[in-house]
Amino acid sequence: MDFTLRPYTEEQTSFRQEVRAWLEQTIPEEMKRPIDMRGITQEQYLWWREMRKKLAAKGWLYPTYSKQYGGGGLTGEHETILDEEFDRAGTVRGWNNGWAMSAILVWGTEEQRQRFLKPLVTGEKITWYKLTEPQSGADLAGIQTRAERDGDDWLITGQNVFISGENAPGFPDLLFGPAITDPNAPRHRNMGVFMIPVPSKGLEIRQMNLLGGNEQHFIFLDHVRVPGDHLIGGDHQGWQVAMSAAEQEHGGRGQAFPRDPVLDNLVSYARNTKRNGSTLGKDPMVQQTTMQAYLEAHVGGLLARRTFWMYNNRMEVNHEGAMANVHGREHTLRNAIRVRDVMGMYASLGTRDPLAPHSGAQDVSQRGLAGQHHAGGSTNIMKVILARRIGISRTKERPAVTPSSAGLGG
Template sequence: MDFEYVYSAEQDSFRREAREFFDARVPTDRRGPVDPESLDDDTFAYFREVHREMGARGWLYPTYPKEYGGGGMTADHEMVIEEEMARRQIPKHFSNGLVLPSILVWGTEEQKKRFLIPLLTGEETCYQTFSEAHAGSDLAAISSTAVRDGDDWVINGHKLFITGIREPDLMYGPFVTQPDGARHHNMGYFLIPYPTPGVTLTRMTLMNGPGQLFINFDNVRVPAGNLLGGDDEGWQVAATTLEQEHGGRGAAFSPDEDTQELLAYVRDTKRNGVAIGVDPTVRLNAVDNYIESQIHRLLETRNFWMYVTKREMTYHGAQSALWRKEFKVRNAIREATIMGPYALLDHTDDAPVAGGSPEVRQRRNVAWTHPGGTPEIMRLIIARRLGISRTRERAAPTPSTATSHTG
């Protein structure tokens, strides 16, 4: 049995509106680069403006509440917008939106208005500052501190591997407020504007490119109103952020262009006058890529459905995050097996396959097994939530399962 999406008349009409907007606003030769981390300044500035215009329509974060700058729309609208953006290869907002659910769940009314509106309307961008040199998988081991001083908090320490292709307007993450406090109850979660005196950004170049930052905090002052949740609740607030990062929101639409590119390559490429798909090794590897990518789509769609219908999630988020991290590496390896050295031609070479995107996948798919927790950490979370681990754990509150901790 096959699945087929059937769109309602209302969805079709909204799709026409979205398509008209994108077609009129973005010329067909304007698209994000093959390697997202090699975005030039002109393309960055161009799409920042497109994002602002989408934000003004509520299309950047369609399902977020209107009063805080979101679209107040349905999951169906989000799906249509994402499909249309993917069709035109329009990059997503250059912002790490994983803080948005944490502000909705843990923020005061004043914080929601102050911080959500500029982010949801696309006026501002934010980066996630969690990891430290000795606190990646074991995030609770962070040692950067925030000390109360009058009406301010004074922040010291560093964060690293922070994803962001330019400079943010806001950073967010946990800092130790009570050095002698119990683990998981010794930190607060701060929203730190950028620029602020004492913050320095240094670009890191990893195998995936120059997309990460080392950030140093030297006596950085932030007002007390920038603490989200209580001064010992930072771990719990961070858990809401991580719940989403671990796949707990799923995806309205999971693009499959990597596999489509590979299938087109197999279909259209001949060696010695013979289609390469005749080789059983090529065929079997290509089919495995297709199947694994479809499993990913189904897991993401299931999670999105669970999220919007407010079903309680346990292992589901980490299951799809684990699958995504691992199948993308397997697919890159199989792609290299099929293409051989052609998989390594990048966009600067004479005739790279698909503009050089297979080469990007060879590097990127490995590096991106790390953010938000490695595959081993995803397995740990699944075990805890299946009740087969030393410790047991429930999913953190998200906008789908909690309303607010302050209201």
């Protein structure tokens, strides 16, 4: 991908046509992504679980992962085209934790990549990302989950909160998460990262009831037995492994297609809603509010796209991801307020209300944004990271190793 604007090549254009035609033929109307993913039916879920395997077989599920690990071996431009076409076709995305996958790619042995990573890339399995504990969120080094040796195995005991994942039967297959392996070692050198099979004896997953929905979970582990070869990296290297995942989580891979449906809906609402014989967008206040939202979203999109371009070109991504992350967390909240200013109470009507603009998409997104300042380590922490990366903090911080900086694709 080149960040300078150039028309798509012939090969890219025909790739887009191939993807579009295939998706149009393959996804029936009733299987398209619902506005609220919590409304996904059992039938849709099972259909998409199979569909993910088909997408993977074409190399489209994780296009930039190498073929060796079940990916497409494709470029960042292909990923952008795929994301655009997936969005257009109503494709259900997500489910797997890509940040955990990056860390396995960087730190796993070849045997572990084949065993843990490949089934994730090919859509056979799903992993969740299990870091946060009741007393340690922003301060990941404060985790208390313990891993004790028992012969060749480890016995893991602890608990987690806020762990994201779909509430679907059979989800997840694996948990990726750190545990203290050596309580006497100094902070940051006392933990390992494990792939924990689900189900396991002593492991319990429970839904959390949050405003945004029920996609977060409590996890309880009571002497859960994990084989020694499920440790990714060394038993004192967990901090580095977790940081490779967090680097991606904090924006270090950027985004191939940073579409902003909230903004698109706001602009269309201002353009098309009639009030007092005119469209809402003719009102100077609405115009100004909508334009401000547009500008902020556009800047956010450019920042995320630039990081993606740098990542794919194996350039050193330093502060760029953190900058896009801070801007993204803050401008989407400002835009949520602007949406309410323009739509008024209509912004709060849910998916079942016939008067809800855009079938209730605003309500779904506004409730999701309630956790915005906390998910992924909090906005304040992102500001700390940004300050360290641009050199205005007491301490400096270098980016963690990613598949890009390790030359592994992904």
